[in-house]
Amino acid sequence: MAKRDKLTQRQKRQVAHKQRQRIQQQTAPLAEHQLGQLSESLEGLVISRFGEQADIMNLCDQKVFRCYLRQNLGSIVSGDKVVFRLAENEQGIVEARHSRDSVFERPSAHQGLKAVVANINQVFIVAAPLPDFSAALLDRYLVAIEDANNQCDIPLKIIILLNKWDLQSEIIDQSIEEQLTIYRQLDYPIIKVSTKTGLGIDLLKQHAVHQQSILVGQSGVGKSSIINHLFPQQESLVNQVSQNSRLGQHTTTTSQLFLVKEMTTTENSVDGFIIDSPGIREFGLWHMDSHKVAAGFKEFLPFIGACKFRDCQHINEPGCAILQAVDTKQIALQRWQNYCKIVSSPAS
Ligand SMILES: Nc1nc2c(ncn2[C@@H]2O[C@H](COP(=O)(O)OP(=O)(O)OP(=O)(O)O)[C@@H](O)[C@H]2O)c(=O)[nH]1
Ligand SMILES: [Mg+2]
Ligand SMILES: [Zn+2]
Known part of the structure; x- marks a missing residue:
């Protein structure tokens, strides 16, 4: 009985494996060289990016196609405008990316x-x-x-x-x-x-x-x-x-x-x-030094440059115009505290 169970388990695994393979073959997109005859160039809009592929909307009829990304395209993200070609099987290939407005x-x-x-x-x-x-x-x-x-x-x-x-x-x-x-x-x-x-x-x-x-x-x-x-x-x-x-x-x-x-x-x-877009748990600001961070707090701008020391970090320096503005409530204490947190711990 135990032996038969074991065999059955193994058989079940084999059947499941074969089934997975079959499904993969049916659903796996074709490799680029298998795409066959391609349409003329079409203008598209990137809806979503999935690894080496992307969903592209044909700007003429607004139909969406799963497409390969030709190599060396640079980064491709949602909102990009691209040139792509369609294959007979409703898949396609992205060939170029238009320059970005932003x-x-x-x-x-x-x-x-x-x-x-x-x-x-x-x-x-x-x-x-x-x-x-x-x-x-x-x-x-x-x-x-x-x-x-x-x-x-x-x-x-x-x-x-x-x-x-x-x-x-x-x-x-x-x-x-x-x-x-x-x-x-x-x-x-x-x-x-x-x-x-x-x-x-x-x-x-x-x-x-x-x-x-x-x-x-x-x-x-x-x-x-x-x-x-x-x-x-x-x-x-x-x-x-x-x-x-x-x-x-x-x-x-x-x-x-x-x-x-x-x-x-x-x-x-x-x-x-x-x-x-996918949510985040923390938001690091590694790329910004304290001057950039301060300039990102827009109410700090009128005071920047008025501090006693030119390289003032606005944390505890004497003669700091930002600290004075916090004292006189021209800058909200909470905003300045968050500024200090970012400067002391850019990773969040
Ligand atoms: N009470 C209440 N719950 C809401 C409201 N909007 C969304 N939720 C709930 O908040 C939870 C998270 O919602 P999502 O829409 O998945 O949040 P998300 O920002 O897309 O999350 P990520 O995709 O992980 O970034 C779900 O359980 C929603 O039902 C709302 O207006 N009021
Ligand atoms: Mg979400
Ligand atoms: Zn200062």
Whole structure:
């Protein structure tokens, strides 16, 4: 009996192995040389990147195709405009990338700045009372974007999106309203939304039409839920349950682009897109020295240069104009504290 069980186990493994192979053969995309006859060149938009392949939308008919990436293309990310050719089997190959109007980058510990998405003009920084509202992380995002904006001609617009505004007791417990006052005084637009109640969704739509935006923020704040609310008819990657995520949460593993026109009732009436991006747990700013960090806190700018020492770090130096501004409440204490945290611990 035991022996028969053992055999059966082995047979089962063999059957499962053969089945896996068969499925792989059926679903595995063909290698480039197997693509056969290719169509003429087509203009495409990168929806998502998956390793050596990407989903490309044909800009003529808005159909999406899984395509190989020809080598030496450089980085290819959601929002990139590309030239591609189609094969007979609905697969294709990306042959070239158009130059980018803008690129949104994320610092990484070992590789410097890495492109996350391209051709955007607006960033929604999404925060929420759950898992927790982190002004420190919000400031890290703001500093990174302000720093990039300080170096380019067309600055990215920034909007703070406060999701889960239905969780009133968490909002009160964490004094979120009080903390938001700081950002309101700094002229950062704030939109409060809830995908549970629909609060703020119309206002969000108004800010999204005609724009090329990305949603960024901590994992679990509800970026993909917002996308699902805006694009109920689309199949979002939110439906993929990550093996790694704790609590079996749906976590986004690759950026995905959604056309804004899908969000409105009138076909082809508006342009623009919104990109959902994977959440982060920490946000290192290794690439920025203290001068850049200070310049990323926009309310520091009028005081920079007025310190007694030219190389002032604005931490505890005598005659520091920033510290004086904190004393006189021209700079919010919490913002200066977050500045000190970033300078002393860039890795987060
Ligand atoms: N109470 C409440 N919960 C929400 C709201 N929006 C989303 N959630 C919940 O928040 C959890 C995380 O949502 P996701 O949309 O997966 O978050 P995400 O930001 O895409 O997370 P990552 O993909 O890991 O970055 C889910 O359990 C949602 O149901 C909201 O407005 N209110
Ligand atoms: Mg997500
Ligand atoms: Zn100073």
